[in-house]
Amino acid sequence: MLFSDDFNRANGNVANGWVMVSSTNPTIVSQQIGQNAANNSGDRWALWPVDCLSDDQFSQCTIRGAATTSFESTLLLTLGASSTRATHVSAGLAGGRAYVLRNTTAANDASSSYVALSTGINPVDGDIARFEKTGNLYTLKINGASVVTWTDTSSTATVGSSNRRVGWSTRCGGTRQSFALDDWSGGDL
Numbered sequence: 001m002l003f004s005d006d007f008n009r010a011n012g013n014v015a016n017g018w019v020m021v022s023s024t025n026p027t028i029v030s031q032q033i034g035q036n037a038a039n040n041s042g043d044r045w046a047l048w049p050v051d052c053l054s055d056d057q058f059s060q061c062t063i064r065g066a067a068t069t070s071f072e073s074t075l076l077l078t079l080g081a082s083s084t085r086a087t088h089v090s091a092g093l094a095g096g097r098a099y100v101l102r103n104t105t106a107a108n109d110a111s112s113s114y115v116a117l118s119t120g121i122n123p124v125d126g127d128i129a130r131f132e133k134t135g136n137l138y139t140l141k142i143n144g145a146s147v148v149t150w151t152d153t154s155s156t157a158t159v160g161s162s163n164r165r166v167g168w169s170t171r172c173g174g175t176r177q178s179f180a181l182d183d184w185s186g187g188d189l
Contacts, residue, residue, distance in 0.1 A: 003048045003166070004185040007032050018046040018167070026170060032064050032182040033170060047167035048186060055159045056189040059166045060130035063093075063123050064180035089157050090169070091131040091140035091148065093179075096122055098140050098148040102157055116150035123179075134189060 005016060008031045014020070026033050026044035033044075090101050098121040099114050116138075123129060123142050130141045136152040166186035170179070 001050070001053055002185065002187040003050065004183075006183050007181075014046055017049050019049050019165075021045040021047055022169070029180070032180045033168075033184075034180055045167065045169040047165045050165075051161070052164040052166060052186075052188045054188045055164065056132075056134050057164065057166050057187065058130060058132035058189055059168060059184070059186040060128060061168060061184040062182040063127045063129055064125055064182050089133070089138055089150075089152075091138070093121060093123055093129065093140075096120060098142075100138055100140065100148055100150040102150070102152075116148050118148040121147050132189060 005018075007014070007028050009016070009028060011029055012027060014026050014028055014033065020026075022045040024044055026046055028034065092099050092101065096119055098118045100116040102115045121142065127142050128144070130144075132139055132141070136155065136157075138150045138152065138157075139146050140148045168181060168184060170181060
């Protein structure tokens with residue numbers, strides 16, 4: 001299955017069937033998921049409301065916005081079928097880092113949550129970020145080039161028919177603000 005959303009609709013709540021799984025909903029601004037202001041702290045998670053058919057999945061978007069501060073944009077490949085996202089794997093971009101987080105209940109960039117980390121990664125406006133899972137290999141790519149990978153050699157990530165939702169998140173806080181996101185797609189590989 002393939003899912004997509006270009007966000008080309010009126011400013012406001014993302015709606016359009018997305019399942020919001022955060023206390024603050026993401027919003028559309030100028031036909032994209034808007035940048036979260038640095039003084040508007042919190043994560044904004046959204047999951048596609050339909051499960052993928054297999055455990056091999058991807059989540060991808062176009063990054064919008066120029067980095068004028070320590071930006072963060074989190075792409076989320078979730079392995080939690082319910083809207084609680086209690087079990088998932090996500091990949092993120094923040095402050096020159098690319099990372100993979102495993103089995104957290106919310107995206108955060110505390111180093112204790114990393115299962116993989118790369119530095120010197122600085123995406124720019126128009127880059128395509130893609131997070132995918134094939135077998136037990138998780139890979140974050142920018143414009144088709146791998147920037148961080150994690151192999152789940154111990155099978156610690158939950159998989160199976162009840163763990164197949166994909167989506168995304170933006171977050172901000174302190175001096176950070178997120179990239180804007182556009183042209184999202186996700187689904188089975």
